[in-house]
Amino acid sequence: MTLSDTQKALTACQIELQKHLNDVASIEPLDLDALGIRADYFGWIRKKTEILREEKIFSIPHKIIPNKITLRDYNYLRPDKRAIVDNYYKHDTSTGAYVINAKKTALSLQDAETLIHSLVIKHGKVVWVNFGFNIGHEFRGKHPAIILKNTKSVLIVILLSSQPSNKPEINVEVKNVHGLPHRPRWANILRIVPISLLRVDFNSPIGDVKGDILSEISSKISLHGIK
Numbered sequence: 217m218t219l220s221d222t223q224k225a226l227t228a229c230q231i232e233l234q235k236h237l238n239d240v241a242s243i244e245p246l247d248l249d250a251l252g253i254r255a256d257y258f259g260w261i262r263k264k265t266e267i268l269r270e271e272k273i274f275s276i277p278h279k280i281i282p283n284k285i286t287l288r289d290y291n292y293l294r295p296d297k298r299a300i301v302d303n304y305y306k307h308d309t310s311t312g313a314y315v316i317n318a319k320k321t322a323l324s325l326q327d328a329e330t331l332i333h334s335l336v337i338k339h340g341k342v343v344w345v346n347f348g349f350n351i352g353h354e355f356r357g358k359h360p361a362i363i364l365k366n367t368k369s370v371l372i373v374i375l376l377s378s379q380p381s382n383k384p385e386i387n388v389e390v391k392n393v394h395g396l397p398h399r400p401r402w403a404n405i406l407r408i409v410p411i412s413l414l415r416v417d418f419n420s421p422i423g424d425v426k427g428d429i430l431s432e433i434s435s436k437i438s439l440h441g442i443k
Contacts, residue, residue: 233258233261236254236257237254237258240254256349256357257349260348260349261349263346263348264348267414267415270414271414274413274414275325275329276328276329276332276337276413276418277418278320278321278323278328279320279418280332280336280418280422281316281320281323281328281331281332281336282316282331282335282336283315283316284313284314284315284316285301285305285313285314285335286312286313287312287313287314289335290314293334293335297330297331297334300327300330300331301314301331303327304316304317304318304322304323304327305317333366333368336422337363337366337371337413337416337422338363338366339363339364339365339366339430340362340363340424340425340427340430341362341363341422341423341424342360342361342362342363342376342393342395342396342422342423342424342425343360343361343363343371343373343416343417343420343422344358344359344360344361344416344417344420344421345358345359345360345361345373345375345411345415345416345417346358346415346416346417347359347375347411347415348415358417359375359376359377360375360376360393360396360401360423361373361374361375361376361411362374362376362390362403362425362429362430362433364408364433369412369413370410370411370412370413371410371411371412371413371416372408372409372410373408373409373410373411374403374404374405374407374408374433375403375404375407375408375409376390376393376401376402376403377401377402377403377404378399378400378401378402379402380400380402381402381404383404385436386404386405386406386436386440387402387403387404387405388402388403388405388429388432388433388436389401389402390402390403390425390429393423393424393425394423394424394425394426395421395422395423395424396421396423403429403433405433405436405437405440408437
């Protein structure tokens with residue numbers, strides 16, 4: 217592949233994008249819904265290009281490092297991870313919690329990522345994910361999703377929808393996500409997907425769900441033979 221080949225591919229892409237807009241822009245009266253869909257699509261192409269450009273320099277922002285760590289979460293950590301907490305947090309003996317005692321930017325990249333992966337983006341947490349512009353009935357746009365597994369570079373998540381479902385056998389009702397606006401949501405076990413960390417919106421609140429919700433999701437996954 218040469219630079220000339222790449223430039224030709226870019227030109228061909230630009231031509232097709234313009235055609236996609238012209239398909240509705242030249243028709244009177246304007247179909248505002250169709251225009252909106254195209255605007256969303258073009259916006260996603262721009263966003264995805266930004267993600268690709270930043271992929272090699274991407275790091276999870278230090279600002280999501282927790283300000284406070286409960287004693288329960290601290291005790292759950294391995295000794296090497298507790299040592300990191302001890303280095304940057306102060307133990308509040310009155311509550312048992314560990315309160316950050318350093319600027320988050322002072323944490324080394326390795327220590328910061330260790331704490332984030334262990335305490336923030338873990339099983340049961342709910343993050344906002346940009347699923348982009350997809351085809352047909354595929355999920356699209358920005359939606360919350362429950363983390364089922366974190367493999368460091370990829371998250372396995374189950375999408376949450378605010379639309380009630382008439383198929384309780386494959387859905388789990390989530391009456392509330394702690395840390396997000398209070399509203400009922402539904403998790404469809406057929407909508408479990410792997411996503412890159414680059415799709416997570418770390419500027420949005422991160423919530424969590426109760427253990428009984430995770431247990432019900434796990435049970436329905438096993439019941440339907442999903443691995």
